[in-house]
Amino acid sequence: MQNAFRQLEERSLSAEVLHMCWSPMMDLIALANVNCEVLLQRLTWQKQPVWVLPAPPASDDIIQNVNTLAWRPDGKVLAVGYTSGQMLLCSVENADVLHTVTLTSAITCMQWVATRDLTEEPKGSDRDLFEDGADIFLPKLPPLAKLHSAKVFAEDNVEDAKRLKGQKRLNVLVVGLNEGKIQLYAYGIAAIGEVDMSQVSQQSHSTKEMTCGRITTATLSRDLCSLSLVMESRVDQDPNPTVHLLSLDCVLISSRREELTKFAIQSSKIFTFLEYLSATLRSVSEAREDILLEIETKLTKYAEQKKTAGSVRDELLQLLLWGRASPELQAFLLHELTEKGMKKLGQSVENSYSNIQKLVLKHIHSVGRSLVYHLSELKGMSLWYDKYGVIGLSPPAIQDAIGAVGSFMLKASELLQVLDTSLKNFKAFFRWLYVVMMRLSEEPVPNALNKVRQRDINFIADFLAENFAEDIGGSHQLEKQSGFTLERVGQYLKREDLQFPLTSSVNVESWQSCISTSPNLNSSQLVYKHQPHKSLVQLFESMKESIYTALSKPAVAVGGSIRCCDLLPLYTPDTPKESSEVHQPLTVSKYCHTEMPCFYTVLMMHQAPTQVIYLIRQPNHQAGAQYEAGVICLYFSVLGASNANDSTASQYSNRCNQHEVLDAAFFDDHTLTVLLQEQWSGPDSVAVVCQLPLGPLADHTFLPLTSQDVPLDQRPQISKIDAGLYVSHCRRLDNIKASIFAVSGSRKVSCVLFCNRRRVRLFDMDAEDDGEDESLSERSLLDASNVGIEETRQDESDSNKENIELPR
Incomplete structure (x- = not known):
């Protein structure tokens, strides 16, 4: 023995080391240390770990530590819970962060449960739950290989960025918080239960006023019928906490397992698309060049220092019409902007705008269609109340989310229009200004550049009228830091209203007037609302909020159905020492x-x-x-x-x-x-x-x-x-x-x-x-x-x- x-x-x-947790499927062990790092080691324990997950960025007022670890039952994903309330799901292959959830208080316990069907051989157990036929109707999203912050989207199979393919049975991650709350996540991603123990215990034991605190353990049965937990709480304003043992009835979860599984699969895909879209917007921001801001600064400085009368716009228009430039403007063009600088500027702007156009067309439009498809799937499910309505799916909330996606897509199309117009105007303007500089410096002008068509002159005149202010630095310049607005694309990537909304054409104004005067069109769910004064980033944030609101309804509904069967006091713990967080009984x-x-x-x-x-x-x-x-x-x-x-x-x-x-x-x-x-x-x-x-x-x-x-x-x-x-x-x-x-x-x-x-x-x-x-x-x-x-x-x-x- x-x-x-x-x-x-x-x-x-x-x-x-503070915490250790073995993988259930491989000879791997995860360790969390005092540096807030998570290390993965093999059973043979090599000198270097398989990978190291560094500590997440910490806030100034929060001391962050790893509180708990939990493996997905198939051993492919590791959940890490922090004292800050942040939860990360990491890939076992390379420590890529697959999903992030930020909760309201410190995570005190986690357990990942593999559910078990009532029958020995459940129907459809050999079927991959992730495959629902969407790939038949939707094109595959292209990878974002050049963006370092989106490594999980650098692979060909972008749709499976959450590593859910191959799942044949539902699994649930149970998360306990320091404030007496329980969160249930299907596959660790989709929230299917949110339980506030203060409300649950009060409903079952109304004679006592209970203030719930730290959840020590939370365990869900494999049939999803019962939830057992140990919790610290104060009863009837007792200053000393009491450790209670609770038994909760989760009959709605167990009886609606299939419905919750389908909801979770759709939710995980929607979360994937939102993160992919967020990464795409970061790519758009990185593709935008800031070189135009340098030109605006130089033009503003010249306008403030020039001694001749008239604005810069007037001088450029005279140069366009009569080919004459003042000595000050001539010196500014030759010595400040320079011929080489204008050539470089033209190439940079063209490359930047072309890259943004590709990102909008190939990525944003594609992911927008996928979002509308899967949200429409959820809406169709929610209309069947007996199956999906009872778990909290709300058709109005999902429709609001679909409308928000539509508004975002309209704004993306508007950005394409601005890009196309700006690119044509910039090409004509920079080409003309480059030719002017060559003539001022008495250099020969190539025949290909010397030909100026009337359409190009109109582009240049429109460009000067729209982007050069009349009164530089004057009293009529309402809250503008610069009298020049060469760059119209950057305003779409800021979290503020557009300073220069796109002017609507006659056809657009006629259509908007038709919608406003028609009650049926105005209230139709098929007509997406256009918000001309909002930026693309603002509408993206609004769209995310609408989608999160729609997807959070089932967690609230299911959590409200959970009732407390037993509330049993166990003991009163000793007063913890200051640094005893790791050494709890x-x-x-x-x-x-x-x-x-x-x-x-x-x-x-x-x-x-x-x-x-x-x-x-x-x-x-x-x-x-x-x-x-x-x-x-x-x-x-x-x-x-x-x-x-x-x-x-x-x-x-x-x-x-x-x-x-x-x-x-x-x-x-x-x-x-x-x-x-x-x-x-x-x-x-x-x-x-x-x-x-x-x-x-x-x-x-x-x-x-x-x-x-x-x-x-x-x-x-x-x-x-x-x-x-x-x-x-x-x-x-x-x-x-x-x-x-x-x-x-x-x-x-x-x-x-x-x-x-x-x-x-x-x-x-x-x-x-x-x-x-x-x-x-x-x-x-x-x-x-x-x-x-x-x-x-x-x-x-x-x-x-x-x-x-x-x-x-």
């Missing part, structure tokens, strides 16, 4: 899908090490359980001594007869893994990792929990069980002072963190020791007194594990 786990690796870390919960499905919660009342832990069992009433929520108390004396035939157990028992609990975690649905330390006065007291089956513990009598405000440690009726008698496998960890650990039942591995939090030791939990480590023989026990408790580094042990390659 003693040498059941084989040591694999022991490695040092560059910074103190242990609370870990898991839904065990066994013959009798139930929630198991392991609870510590005090910070580790502690003498006892409490094991709470909550039934899933929807699964037909007939018993009440109950609790037993576990302590660990002699490990495995119940087996009289085990000689190693008896030898181990002679060494230490009492243990303290450092940490605990659920290995799988049937086993609890506990990290202990020997409680004796010997100089070589060490830690022990042991496996504790839940089956024998379930046969004991659990004391039913009631609403009485008596702490668990003051209830003498609770059965106190020596859990050491039921330990199936264990291993002493020599030369280590342990603090916490992480285990994975699916991968059969564990990782123990030293007390200094800068060194780890990894074990294979499903293999016998190869005999190289010290056994628990009599000789080793005699030599143990010579072993100090100082942590020493061991050589890398042999391992038969192959390197795990990340998915490409």
Whole structure:
């Protein structure tokens, strides 16, 4: 029994580790350190991690740390929750941030649940839920390969930027907040539940006024019927918080699983398109050249310093009509603007505007059509009230979102018109001015440039009339910093109203007049509203707000349907120390899908090490359980001594007869893994990792929990069980002072963190020791007194594990 786990690796870390979490599908472990970084390491623990996710930009008034980690059930995405309330979903391949959510308070716990259908072989389980036929009607979006800030859109398959392809079953990310709120996200992206525990608990227990606080654990059953959570709260204005155990009924989620899945798929695609559109607008801003601003500055400076009468526009018009330039204008053209500068300016403006035109035509128009398509799909779903209306889909809200997309697309078309007009005017103006400079400098003018058509003269005259003010720096210049407005495109990319709205043509004015005078057209959902004074960025922000509002309706509706079944006080925690955020008393919960499905919660009342832990069992009433929520108390004396035939157990028992609990975690649905330390006065007291089956513990009598405000440690009726008698496998960890650990039942591995939090030791939990480590023989026990408790580094042990390659 003693040498059941084989040591694999022991490695040092560059910074103190706060949290660890194993991938459920690959031999990878995620670690969060005190620098707010997240590292991904292999089981073989190479010198360099697979990747490092740097700390996000921090606000001046917020100290940001990683509070919790959670893996998607397929192991392809890692969720990271921060004390600032920000949640990131990262790709396991390269740490690309796939999705970002900003919540209202610190994230205190996360758990990603793989749902389970009621039948053994669910219908359509082999079908990719992401594929809905939209690719038949919509063209593929082109990648944004040149934009560094949009790496997830640099691949060919832009539509799957959230890494959802291949999903055959719904999974839900449960997020607990510091202010007593629960958020449920399908696939970690689409909000399908928002629960304010203050309102839920008040509805079920109206006699008490409850102020909800930190959510310690939140666990959702695989059938989505029940939600179990442990929460700190204050009752009836009590200054001391009380830890409560709650059981919530989520019948609407479980009964509308298919509808929520379809809604989540559509929502994830819409979020992808919005982020793609935001990245495209950043590309447009990067493509816009600022060289025109230099010309405007030079023209303004010349207008303020020139001594001749008349405006710059008048001088340029005279130069256009009669070919005569004043000495001041001639000197300005030859020495300030220069012939070389005008040639460079013309090329830069043409390249810039051409790139913007391509981005608008190829990217913005394409993604706009995709948004309208998927929003229309959602609207069609929402009109079926019996299936989708009950989960909160609102046809008016979705229609408002579609209208906002239409207005945005109209503004994008207007930007194209401005680009086309400006490009023609700029070409004619710069060509003419370049020829003038060559003539003033008495250089020969090429025949191709010397020919000026009447249409070009009209373009130039219109350009001068529209972009050069009459009164430079005068009193009639209303809040203008410059009398020149050569650049009309940049105003569309600012978060402010347009300074120079596009002048409507006669046809457009006639159409707008027709709409305003026709009640049917004015109220028609098929006619998108044109907002002439708004910029493209303003309409994009308005469109995002409308879409987010429409997509948030189901979360509110579903959250409002959740009701509280049990509200059970557990204990009053000790007053935390100033820097004890990482060292909160242990609370870990898991839904065990066994013959009798139930929630198991392991609870510590005090910070580790502690003498006892409490094991709470909550039934899933929807699964037909007939018993009440109950609790037993576990302590660990002699490990495995119940087996009289085990000689190693008896030898181990002679060494230490009492243990303290450092940490605990659920290995799988049937086993609890506990990290202990020997409680004796010997100089070589060490830690022990042991496996504790839940089956024998379930046969004991659990004391039913009631609403009485008596702490668990003051209830003498609770059965106190020596859990050491039921330990199936264990291993002493020599030369280590342990603090916490992480285990994975699916991968059969564990990782123990030293007390200094800068060194780890990894074990294979499903293999016998190869005999190289010290056994628990009599000789080793005699030599143990010579072993100090100082942590020493061991050589890398042999391992038969192959390197795990990340998915490409």
